[in-house]
Amino acid sequence: MKIRKLDIENYETVVHATDDATGLNAFIGVHDTTLGPALGGMRIWPYEREEDALTDVLRLSKGMSYKSAIAQTGLGGGKSVIVGSPDVVRNPETLRAMGRFIETLEGKYITAEDVNTRVVDLEIVREETKWVTGLPLEKGGSGNPSPYTGFGVFLGIRTCLEEAFGSDDPKGKHVAMQGVGNVAQAVIEQLLKAGATVTACDINEKRINAVKEKYPEVTFVDPDTIYDIPCDVFSPHALGAIINDQTIDRLRCPIIAGAANNQLAEVRHGDILREKGILYAPDFVINAGGIVNVSVEFQEGGYNEEVALKKIGNIQNALKSTFAMAKEDGTSTNRAAIAVAKKIIADAKRS
Numbered sequence: 215m216k217i218r219k220l221d222i223e224n225y226e227t228v229v230h231a232t233d234d235a236t237g238l239n240a241f242i243g244v245h246d247t248t249l250g251p252a253l254g255g256m257r258i259w260p261y262e263r264e265e266d267a268l269t270d271v272l273r274l275s276k277g278m279s280y281k282s283a284i285a286q287t288g289l290g291g292g293k294s295v296i297v298g299s300p301d302v303v304r305n306p307e308t309l310r311a312m313g314r315f316i317e318t319l320e321g322k323y324i325t326a327e328d329v330n331t332r333v334v335d336l337e338i339v340r341e342e343t344k345w346v347t348g349l350p351l352e353k354g355g356s357g358n359p360s361p362y363t364g365f366g367v368f369l370g371i372r373t374c375l376e377e378a379f380g381s382d383d384p385k386g387k388h389v390a391m392q393g394v395g396n397v398a399q400a401v402i403e404q405l406l407k408a409g410a411t412v413t414a415c416d417i418n419e420k421r422i423n424a425v426k427e428k429y430p431e432v433t434f435v436d437p438d439t440i441y442d443i444p445c446d447v448f449s450p451h452a453l454g455a456i457i458n459d460q461t462i463d464r465l466r467c468p469i470i471a472g473a474a475n476n477q478l479a480e481v482r483h484g485d486i487l488r489e490k491g492i493l494y495a496p497d498f499v500i501n502a503g504g505i506v507n508v509s510v511e512f513q514e515g516g517y518n519e520e521v522a523l524k525k526i527g528n529i530q531n532a533l534k535s536t537f538a539m540a541k542e543d544g545t546s547t548n549r550a551a552i553a554v555a556k557k558i559i560a561d562a563k564r565s
């Protein structure tokens with residue numbers, strides 16, 4: 215395996231591995247370890263160019279630093295990406311090579327689930343390195359993080375409803391969901407139970423059919439029209455950069471609150487949302503449930519679900535103080551949250 219170290223300003227460690235024997239082509243980004251080892255998921259994606267994979271790992275690892283700082287997980291920010299189609303990459307040889315790659319960082323980076331990785335994949339990675347979280351409960355891990363991320367997003371939607379409408383009750387509110395994957399399904403279940411109506415879309419026919427069967431109340435629309443749906447909450451649960459120059463004027467919602475990472479194409483899109491009077495729940499604040507759940511694995515005595523759920527409840531306080539700070543400073547909620555995260559890391563660096 216060839217491992218190349220890349221010098222990237224403001225990142226502690228960025229490494230690129232290629233391995234002819236197994237076909238592994240992967241990046242690990244360690245953004246900051248001031249608050250603890252850098253924990254973040256392992257994404258598998260068919261990036262068209264290597265530089266797209268690098269850009270992604272840099273953006274995502276920085277996001278993890280901010281997310282963990284605000285959620286007070288005691289962890290730093292990192293991420294890894296494997297270049298390739300999941301059908302090709304998700305084979306034992308490549309995953310084991312990824313495990314060996316992670317092992318070279320000696321615990322500075324700890325991996326977890328992310329888009330296109332499953333618990334079974336992590337179990338294979340674990341054969342080569344102990345720096346793996348999110349393994350099944352019976353193997354001493356905290357299990358699949360998605361339901362916990364979903365729980366945090368549901369609580370976060372309630373906080374947004376309170377901020378925008380003066381009541382956190384989802385009853386009678388209409389939520390438009392982009393993507394009905396693992397996290398979204400946990401959110402849908404809780405929204406429906408609480409009396410909300412849900413309009414959704416996905417690009418994966420299998421996923422749509424599974425959700426239709428489980429939740430026949432959900433109305434499906436074409437993926438391209440989801441931005442135009444008049445609703446109380448637009449809830450992104452697919453990929454990033456979906457709030458951009460092409461979509462922002464189409465939105466017909468007072469609230470944006472969902473799990474997808476890096477929802478704003480650029481920071482300035484948060485400013486436009488503010489000008490439009492749309493309340494934006496910064497993604498790295500509202501989607502911290504999964505990382506909070508995983509972080510409980512590091513507590514004395516190991517993982518405990520009760521402790522995790524209680525800590526995930528803090529997402530509501532983090533959102534409330536973000537909204538208050540944004541108002542006070544006359545800035546976007548996104549900029550306010552970034553400022554808080556940066557200050558937490560800078561204060562810890564000084565002490």
Ligand code: NAD
Nearest residue numbers: 359360363393395396397416417418451452473474475504
């Ligand atoms: P997932 O892969 O299970 O679900 C994503 C869904 O989005 C899939 O069903 C996919 O078909 C769909 N999709 C992709 N492009 C689409 C498009 N253009 N329009 C409509 N649907 C589209 O992933 P997940 O684990 O549910 O994560 C969803 C998002 O939340 C991702 O951005 C992820 O990074 C973020 N997130 C997840 C967690 C977690 O615990 N899983 C934690 C934090 C953030």
